[in-house]
Amino acid sequence: MSRNENYDYTKDDLDNHANQLNPNNDAYWQTRDYDERPEDWESRSDDDSSDDSSDDSSDDSSNDE
Numbered sequence: 720m721s722r723n724e725n726y727d728y729t730k731d732d733l734d735n736h737a738n739q740l741n742p743n744n745d746a747y748w749q750t751r752d753y754d755e756r757p758e759d760w761e762s763r764s765d766d767d768s769s770d771d772s773s774d775d776s777s778d779d780s781s782n783d784e
Contacts (some may be wrong), residue, residue: 727734738746742764748756757763 735746738744739750741747743756745755748754748760753772755777
């Protein structure tokens with residue numbers, strides 16, 4: 720979610736953001752180009768979480784304008 724001081728996030732916005740960060744939710748997998756949560760999601764989410772941590776650090780620096 721981009722940070723915008725002038726925008727009040729709705730409950731739906733916050734729920735959507737939380738769902739996209741939750742490997743138990745289909746929205747998490749859909750944002751990672753899967754159609755739905757795979758059967759072996761627990762082992763895949765462990766693999767993805769290590770990749771996400773490196774991606775987050777680069778994303779944070781681009782938002783500091």
